[in-house]
Amino acid sequence: MNLRHLAPADLVPRALEGDRRAVGRLLTLVARVVEKLIADHARPAVLAVDPSSPLSGGAILGDRVRMASIDATAFIRSLATRGHSGGLAMAVPGAVRVLDAGGYSPIIIETVGVGQVEVEVTAAADTTVVVLTPGMGDAVQANKAGLLEVGDIFVVNKCHQPGADDTRRDLELMLDFSHITGHDDPDYRPPILLTDAIKGDGLDALAEAIVKHRLHLDADGRRAQRRMRRLQHEIERRVTARLQTHVDEIMHAPSQRQLLADVADGAISPVQAAEHMTAQVLATAHPTQTAP
């Protein structure tokens, strides 16, 4: 199945954090997909996102290690989250646009995370692929992390390992529930695929599923809808980041120390202190407004 007609289909392979071996397998899967894309004469790009250390602000971006076998036809860029709490580097949407303009397709955003990261990441992509490994209650964890709601395609990697079928069954069950409770898209049921990145099993099926999802999005203008959501989300993130710099300034200003001391003493409540500081943030963000 030829993937080059996916320009630009953004995919987001994901894995659950906490299992470093799982991360390695995810990266191997991504590397295999990229190799296949190159063999199909596509020109893929990969944005590999890793977290920045909250303590030092630095990061170890090691995702390229697993992609060493890929030739320079593919553009691979490692990004650190740089303090952005959503789990996706602020630069990703802009990077996607640049790569798209540069003729790269498809563009794969690869990240590892749990918690609120999912919403952030899926907002950045057309197609979200959630990658799980068997065992360790992965399917249950995925459900808790909210990944079930955002995945367009589910992949159980290392499918020859015992527990793979259990994981698939668990996923099917959970997808049944969301279907009953009103999945937002009654015309599309996310497929659950089994792959083995090392052996190369299941890659064709994965490629097909991605194309199918893409066609599904193109029907009824869903892709345009998702694109609007993506742009809205990006703008919102940028606005929030701008406001955050004002918040940081106010929070760390010396004048706030007295306020914090008052809260610690019980003279005012944290809620009152927050309202006071919010007014100051708004005043500095918009100087013509007078703070109450």
Add this chain to the structure above:
Amino acid sequence: MNATATLSEAPVSTDQLKAMLGRPPRVLVTKIGLDGHDRGSRLVAGFLRDAGMEVIYLGLRQTTATIVAAAEQEDVDAIGLSMHNAGHLTLAPAMLRAMSDAELDIPLVIGGIIPDQDRDALYQAGVAVVLGPGATAEEVAESVRRAVARTA
């Protein structure tokens, strides 16, 4: 001859570098060829991360070509090569040639087992910094920062 000609005159903090570059410094760390002694490069990657830098860690078995390709795609500010196989007098100049062919005007940092009598030759060839096995985390971070500041 020491390396001060290739380093900024004064020490520079990561925050200062961030201000100069508009982002945290990005350093590529890797090993060439079949040299498998990677504990040092992992340690250095951690030192640089703890000093607030972004480390693009390429791992083992790289070639000058793959390193240059990665350096270009990743917009790195310095290339760090870890060498424990006595190949430095051949490999460091080869890396410098590949960088110059690609017009990559960034410092090359060499770390590992480098005999003292070979250091001059490396600096003459154009290596910016040579770090031996006794280098501390602070020395590693500081010399990388100063080398980057010089060419930034």
